[in-house]
Amino acid sequence: MKPLTVLVAVDHAVGITGPHRNVVSSLNALASLEGVAVRLLCGRIDEREYYARSGRVDIHLGFDPHMPGAFWANLRSLHKCSHGVDVIYCPTGLKSLLYLQSIRGGRKLVAGPNVTPLPIRRVDSPGWVELNLLCDLWLEASRARYEHVMRYTGNHRKLRLVHHGLDTELFTPARRKREIWSKYGIALDGLKVLCVVRRERPLKGVPQLVEAAEILGRSPRGRGVDFVIVGELLPATLERAARLSNVHCLGVRERDELADIYASADIAVVPSTWEGFGFTVLEAMASGLAVVASRTGGIVDLIEHGVSGVLIEIVGSSGSHRPDAGAIIATAITELMEDEARRELLGRNARRRAVEHFSEAALAKRLLAVLSEC
Numbered sequence: 001m002k003p004l005t006v007l008v009a010v011d012h013a014v015g016i017t018g019p020h021r022n023v024v025s026s027l028n029a030l031a032s033l034e035g036v037a038v039r040l041l042c043g044r045i046d047e048r049e050y051y052a053r054s055g056r057v058d059i060h061l062g063f064d065p066h067m068p069g070a071f072w073a074n075l076r077s078l079h080k081c082s083h084g085v086d087v088i089y090c091p092t093g094l095k096s097l098l099y100l101q102s103i104r105g106g107r108k109l110v111a112g113p114n115v116t117p118l119p120i121r122r123v124d125s126p127g128w129v130e131l132n133l134l135c136d137l138w139l140e141a142s143r144a145r146y147e148h149v150m151r152y153t154g155n156h157r158k159l160r161l162v163h164h165g166l167d168t169e170l171f172t173p174a175r176r177k178r179e180i181w182s183k184y185g186i187a188l189d190g191l192k193v194l195c196v197v198r199r200e201r202p203l204k205g206v207p208q209l210v211e212a213a214e215i216l217g218r219s220p221r222g223r224g225v226d227f228v229i230v231g232e233l234l235p236a237t238l239e240r241a242a243r244l245s246n247v248h249c250l251g252v253r254e255r256d257e258l259a260d261i262y263a264s265a266d267i268a269v270v271p272s273t274w275e276g277f278g279f280t281v282l283e284a285m286a287s288g289l290a291v292v293a294s295r296t297g298g299i300v301d302l303i304e305h306g307v308s309g310v311l312i313e314i315v316g317s318s319g320s321h322r323p324d325a326g327a328i329i330a331t332a333i334t335e336l337m338e339d340e341a342r343r344e345l346l347g348r349n350a351r352r353r354a355v356e357h358f359s360e361a362a363l364a365k366r367l368l369a370v371l372s373e374c
Contacts, residue, residue, distance in 0.1 A: 003037040006030060006371060007085040009078065009096050011065055014046045015255070017198060018279050019092040019114035022141070025165045026091055027051035029364035036368065041081045050167075050360075065095035078103050087374045090115060090135075097134055108374030111135040113145065113162070113276075125152045131159075136374060141277045142298030160370050163301060165363025166282050168355050170255070173288030173347075175263035181226075186248050190224035191337055194265035194289070196258070196280045197231035205271030205294070206237050208314065210247060211326025212269075212333060217246045221334055230261060262287035266343065267336050271329055273315045275299050282358055285309065285350035290343045292332045302358065308349040310336070 008027060015021035028050040030038045039058045040051070051057045063077050064070045082088075082103040090097045092114035100109060111134065117126055131138055131153050139162045140146040146161045181188050193213075197204045206229065216222025227247045241247040253261065262268070268284030270293040275281070277298035284291045285302065291309040293299045303309035312332050314325035322328070336343045356362065 001035070003035050004371060005037040005039065005084055005086045006089055007039045007041065007081055007087070008089045008091070009041045009063060009100055010091060011063070011093050011096060012043045013040060013051070014044060018277065021279055022114060022164050023091050024049050024051070025167065025360050025363055026367060027057060028167065029165055029360045029367055031056040032361065032364050033368055039081055039085065041077055065093060065099050074099055075102060087371050089371070094118065101134065108136040109134070110137045110139065110370060110374065112139040113141045125149050128153060131155045137370060139370065142301050144297045144300070145276050162366045162370060163358060163363070164277050164279070164282070165360040166279070166286055166354065166358055168286045168359040170259050171262060171283045171286035173263055173351060175260050175287070177260055177264050180260055180264045184248060184250055186226050186228070190226055191267065192265040193225060193227045193267045193269060193333055194262065194284070195227070195229050195269045195271070196262070196283070197229070199232045200234050200237060202320070203273045205273065205314070205321055205325065206233060208271050208321050208325040208329060209269055210237065210240055210244070212329035213244055213247045215327060215330040216333065217244060221337070222246070225337060228261070228265065230258065259287070262289065265289055267292065267333060269329060269333065270294065270299065271314060271325065272296065273319060273321055278302055282354060286354035288347040288351040290336050290346035291350060292329065292336065304353070308353045309346060
């Protein structure tokens with residue numbers, strides 16, 4: 001039987017940000033499927049990833065939808081790569097989606113979830129044009145986003161819920177190395193509370209986490225607890241953290257080192273007011289950590305409260321952080337600090353849930369079901 005041939009066209013396939021981490025996971029997932037032939041057209045790849053090493057993805061470079069001067073070269077590349085293709089998949093990038101209209105013909109086009117809306121609107125949602133004219137199916141990665149798009153467009157026929165996946169062999173408790181903390185000048189003993197952000201923005205809640213560290217630092221119950229923050233932080237946050245002996249800012253770390261940091265921590269905190277999905281939550285869960293996270297957005301798809309993590313109410317009626325968010329975070333951390341058995345049980349359940357429901361193997365099944373509809 002002829003395999004289903006899928007063309008994936010994106011600007012690049014390097015998992016720097018959430019949207020492109022989904023690109024990488026989707027390619028890894030598709031490359032693992034029997035009966036599916038994958039063709040990738042993009043600007044650059046990550047040679048460390050399975051899709052690039054497997055020999056199961058037909059990779060074509062030279063596609064740059066962001067470069068106006070590459071317009072005709074992009075079109076030629078698209079038409080060359082489109083021969084024999086059954087389904088086109090555009091996981092991210094409005095410009096890529098617009099380019100792909102030139103090769104649709106009788107082929108089906110699946111788009112989303114991270115395709116930005118047309119600039120004629122200011123809402124964070126695809127609209128009538130995208131859903132009705134530019135694609136045959138649109139994917140969203142969380143129930144919150146799915147319901148938002150359905151309310152905004154009124155179109156449920158073309159919407160599909162496809163949760164993202166993660167490399168659960170990279171993010172795993174097996175990478176735990178307690179000695180890693182000496183590398184950063186952090187004491188080896190005591191609990192480590194981890195927060196990972198790619199780039200700090202107000203919605204990420206880093207100041208609220210630092211406030212929680214301040215609260216615990218003043219309490220005898222919080223002695224010996226180190227707060228570790230990974231990511232690109234604002235100068236004001238760095239200055240505030242520098243005044244606290246229990247807060248350590250590690251900056252941006254590469255994925256392998258980051259996986260070691262996750263696995264070597266004890267508790268993860270994700271204090272965002274919104275996450276469309278929540279990759280940092282899933283990375284912590286896959287690493288076997290007890291996770292404290294805000295009850296918002298896609299996070300509620302990932303964590304079963306009290307079973308595979310702890311959901312806290314820190315979002316106010318305005319959509320920003322509540323004034324007492326820092327205190328709420330501190331209380332949740334304290335409860336886990338003082339109950340080792342519960343902390344470990346949450347971590348085991350989190351790991352199990354990540355592998356069963358949000359691994360790249362699970363994503364492969366979800367993507368195959370959607371692409372086969374076409």
